[in-house]
Amino acid sequence: MELTVKKLTVVSESHEYPIQKKGKGGGDEHDPGFLMDHRHLWMRDRRQWLILRVRATIIKAIRDYLDEHGFLLVDSPIFTGNACEGTTTLFATDWFDGSKAYLSQSGQLYQEATALAFGKTYCFGPTFRAEKSKTRRHLNEFWMVEPEAAFMDVHQDMDLAEDFLCYLVQTALTKHQAEMLEILPTNAEEKAWMEAHLKVLQGVQKPFPRISYDEAVRQIEAIRAEQKDAEQQKLLDIHWGMDFGSPHETELTKRYDKPIMVYGFPAAVKAFYMKKDPNRPEVALGFDVLAPEGYGEIVGGGQREDNLELLNKEIARHELNPESFLWYLDLRKWGSCPHAGFGLGVERTVAWVCGLHHVRETIPFARTLERLWP
RNA sequence: UCCGACAUAGCUCAGCUGGUAGAGCAUGUGACUGUUAAUCACAGGGUCCCUGGUUCGAGCCCAGGUGUCGGAGCCA
Numbered sequence: 001m002e003l004t005v006k007k008l009t010v011v012s013e014s015h016e017y018p019i020q021k022k023g024k025g026g027g028d029e030h031d032p033g034f035l036m037d038h039r040h041l042w043m044r045d046r047r048q049w050l051i052l053r054v055r056a057t058i059i060k061a062i063r064d065y066l067d068e069h070g071f072l073l074v075d076s077p078i079f080t081g082n083a084c085e086g087t088t089t090l091f092a093t094d095w096f097d098g099s100k101a102y103l104s105q106s107g108q109l110y111q112e113a114t115a116l117a118f119g120k121t122y123c124f125g126p127t128f129r130a131e132k133s134k135t136r137r138h139l140n141e142f143w144m145v146e147p148e149a150a151f152m153d154v155h156q157d158m159d160l161a162e163d164f165l166c167y168l169v170q171t172a173l174t175k176h177q178a179e180m181l182e183i184l185p186t187n188a189e190e191k192a193w194m195e196a197h198l199k200v201l202q203g204v205q206k207p208f209p210r211i212s213y214d215e216a217v218r219q220i221e222a223i224r225a226e227q228k229d230a231e232q233q234k235l236l237d238i239h240w241g242m243d244f245g246s247p248h249e250t251e252l253t254k255r256y257d258k259p260i261m262v263y264g265f266p267a268a269v270k271a272f273y274m275k276k277d278p279n280r281p282e283v284a285l286g287f288d289v290l291a292p293e294g295y296g297e298i299v300g301g302g303q304r305e306d307n308l309e310l311l312n313k314e315i316a317r318h319e320l321n322p323e324s325f326l327w328y329l330d331l332r333k334w335g336s337c338p339h340a341g342f343g344l345g346v347e348r349t350v351a352w353v354c355g356l357h358h359v360r361e362t363i364p365f366a367r368t369l370e371r372l373w374p
Numbered sequence: 375u376c377c378g379a380c381a382u383a384g385c386u387c388a389g390c391u392g393g394u395a396g397a398g399c400a401u402g403u404g405a406c407u408g409u410u411a412a413u414c415a416c417a418g419g420g421u422c423c424c425u426g427g428u429u430c431g432a433g434c435c436c437a438g439g440u441g442u443c444g445g446a447g448c449c450a
């Protein structure tokens with residue numbers, strides 16, 4: 001395209017722009033820390049511009065899907081009065097009467113209330129974790145969508161998560177596939193990787209492999225036996241009853257080119273509100289969806305304990321204060337029913353779809369352990 | 375909290391066995407003008423993260439500290 005300029009107006013002069021063009025070798029002229037310090041300008045870069053538009057597409061797809069499938073948006077509060085699952089992972093702030101308010105780390109408990117009132121609901125907003133996690137998968141402020149439905153069991157919950165995720169990925173691909181291939185890779189090697197990655201995403205169709213925790217443990221044991229590196233063997237140590245660590249998830253998902261659904265975790269390592277398998281009380285009716293290519297857990301969910309007596313026992317076993325949960329227990333006391341739901345992390349999903357190394361690029365202004373600027 | 379790596383010009387980095395600081399880009403001046411990652415010439419630009427130590431001499435070696443990044447744990 002060629003333009004014949006008839007008139008030129010300088011709207012604003014810009015001298016010594018802090019972010020430079022690519023170097024002659026084609027590599028980045030700046031390291032990630034510098035770029036994050038200039039996030040307010042960096043987002044004008046075409047790669048960042050695309051990533052944040054993919055995020056917007058995925059967010060719209062989340063709302064469209066749930067709205068069209070009978071879910072009502074009923075948001076959970078962000079301030080909560082009590083620390084539900086331990087204060088160490090919560091940000092505390094001063095409340096009016098000298099007490100503390102905590103920033104929500106999940107809207108789920110409130111979604112159980114709204115689902116029992118409206119049938120199918122979801123909340124979608126920022127979530128806060130005060131964990132001192134410094135990894136490419138963690139932010140201290142991130143966005144999570146949490147659908148919850150009455151009369152839904154864990155199997156229907158997994159069906160929903162599967163269908164939902166397929167819709168999100170395919171919607172993002174339909175809209176952005178061409179520009180993702182054109183813009184995201186910065187060299188020939190990355191371009192080849194992106195071509196393969198887009199094929200993987202095209203293959204994100206139902207059904208996903210569903211692997212029981214028991215089976216996953218067996219597979220990880222087999223993977224561990226193949227490892228030659230002693231360090232890696234140590235990291236992959238596993239036995240029934242242990243929760244998975246990142247190395248377990250990463251190695252397991254490398255074997256698949258679709259997201260996998262792992263279900264039936266040991267109840268002992270899961271949250272107090274998870275319903276137990278009536279046939280195997282040591283197993284919880286929860287599941288995780290693990291993205292391929294090592295992107296980790298993008299969905300966590302399951303069926304909730306709807307039996308008042310069993311729930312009380314779990315609260316005692318986890319040494320939680322029952323008074324904090326009086327309203328939550330009311331939900332079982334008056335008109336309860338089987339119900340289930342899940343949470344999907346927006347940034348991890350966007351990072352996976354875009355094939356990014358780090359989730360910090362998937363949110364306009366990342367908040368991490370060392371970053372409150374800009 | 376634990377483990378590891380790194381910290382040199384505005385930015386990205388090099389710097390040998392310890393001998394007193396370099397490149398590219400950016401910036402300034404000039405040349406050129408069909409450019410689009412412009413090109414050419416010249417120039418300016420440094421608390422080598424901080425403190426202490428070893429040494430005739432430390433960007434380099436040692437100790438402590440600070441900061442950044444990655445990983446573990448925890449999780450989306």
